[in-house]
Amino acid sequence: MGRLFGTDGVRGVANADLTAELALGLSVAAAHVLAEAGTFEGHRPTAVVGRDPRASGEFLEAAVVAGLASAGVDVLRVGVLPTPAVAYLTGALGADIGVMLSASHNAMPDNGVKFFARGGHKLADELEDRIETVYEQHRTGEPWARPTGAGVGRVSDYAEGFDRYVAHLIGVLPNRLDGLKVVLDEAHGAAAHVSPEAFARAGAEVVTIGAEPDGLNINEGCGSTHLSLLRAAVVEHGADLGIAHDGDADRCLAVDGAGEEIDGDQILAVLALAMREAGQLRKDTVVGTVMSNLGFKIAMEREGIQLVQTAVGDRYVLESMKAEGYALGGEQSGHVIVLDHATTGDGTLTGLMLAARVAATGRSLADLAGVMERLPQVLVNVPDVDKSRVSTSPELATAVAEAERELGATGRVLLRQSGTEPLVRVMVEAADIEQARAVAGRLADVVKSALG
Template structure:
């Protein structure tokens, strides 16, 4: 069995890779590991369980709830809510564990399991490793220590979660959104009720698309991975801006009034300046990953804001922020963490804060986002290759070295295996878009031949 946990929980094709048996077993293992770690010491444990609208989430939720209750954990089922809502409620309700069933931006057949520790924070790597080890041990036949009678967990629906979460989001805004017309694309996902409710309570005039989930249409041609519908709707309705989420709403991308995309780097830049202005950007520092556009780094340097870089994955951004007491970090993909108000990337909160800056400044989003100039960047995903060998292939290393010599100081190359999908990502930046495309194309071909 290969490693189950990736950069964002356990993910795979539902009922093929991610089965009910696996979901149940991991949930039992998580309960035992956290009990051993002292998380449940001295009291009866409680878990918050939520999901996105995928059809497979229905049976996987049942399996997770069964596993936790069989291990003696009481379960609060919060239903369909965004990942950051489950994280927030885990902390707000004093729960010992949170579980979210979602494959985020992935296509509908996939699903995933994310665990949150007490306080709503993602589990440390060592706890995930221990859960995986305990699961494997009991999968091969070692019996679980199971409670009986009054010792089994109790399960109840918790219907107040949506209102609690929306009230939290609106309550932390620095100003209202009155006078703004905003288009929201909910990706037929977990924020289809939450996000419109939050923006409406904050005073915005709304046009909503992609907010009719049927269990099968999540991320299907809409949301943060497919912005064309949002771009068209913003222009058609004469909106001030558009906000797009992914399936579990831990991401936010935006569109300005002209229909131009505003990516995660630009959103981070806008929010960094806004937070510094109101003295909320601790240490005048922002955290981002190696995937951030070079233009973001140059803009932050010009504005006197320190830029700290991490490996790809919002968990690594969060670790850096927590270690050094920083307030803002994120990824180009739209995972933005505002640590004073969220324990993980929160797409609805990010969109609200971005809109609040537009409303407060009286400037267009296009003008605000112009603080940074995006250098041409080409990203090619290469599927059906052995991604585990991306750092060990001599042929690939030679090709990368040649590409870096060609680009010189005006560009860069980044190759990495995806932590959530079976593919290798090839990213090339250059001063000229045609050069970036040419170099990226050649490197993608080498990835196919060397790792295929």
């Protein structure tokens, strides 16, 4: 069996790759593994379970709840809420397990299962590996230990989760948003109600798009992966800024008043300066990934802020932050972690903090984001290839070495396999956009021929 867990939980086409049986089995396995690890510490365990609005989330939620309850875990269903809300509530309610059903920015037919440990933290790799092992042992015939009678878990709805999460968001803001007009693109996803409510309670005038989820339209031509609607809406409404989330709202991209994109690196730059000014940027350090734009690194060095770079994936950013005590980190894609207030990327919190900086300074978002200049960066996704061989193909290694010689000190090349989709990502950075495109195109062709 190949590894089920990717960089962000278990994902696949719902009812094909990710079946009810798999979701149930993984949930039971997770309960057994965490019990073996001493997580429950002799008490009756509790789990928080939430989902995004995908239609498949309805039957997958039922499977996860059934699995957990059958393993003796009491379940609190919080309904449709963002991933960071489930993480927050897992910690705030003292739950032993959190489960989020979402495929984030993926298209509607996909779905996913993501587990959180006590405190709302993502599971360590070794625990995920153990869950897979236990699940596979059961699938091939080894029986579960099953409680009976009063030992089975009880299931209840926790409707207070919405208000409790919104109150948390408002409570950590440094200032109100009065006087700002903000357009929110909710991707017809998990934050369709939470994010507008939070911005409105914080004092902003709110215009929403992509906020009518029907179970089938999540991420469809909107949200953080499709910014054109948000750009147009910000200009049309004369808004100060726009905020775009993905399906589970753990990421945030922005648009300034002129409709220009503000990516995750620029958001991190703005928040890093704001947090340093407030004495909250511990060790004057921000954590990014190897995908961080070179312009971001240059800007942080100029401002006297250190940039620590990790492998791609917000879990690796978070690991570095926790290990070294850093307060801020994130990815160019818009996963931003403010560790004093969240255990994972939180798109709504990020958007609120960005808007709060605009309100506090009286400066436009474009002006604030101008602290860094993005160097041209081209990203090409190459699907339908054997992504596992991206680091071992001699043909690919030769092509990368040639590209690096061509770019010299003014650019760089990065090839990596996606942790959530069956493709290889080719990234090329150069001082000239046309050179970056040309090199990326050639490398993508080599990936297809070498790994196809």
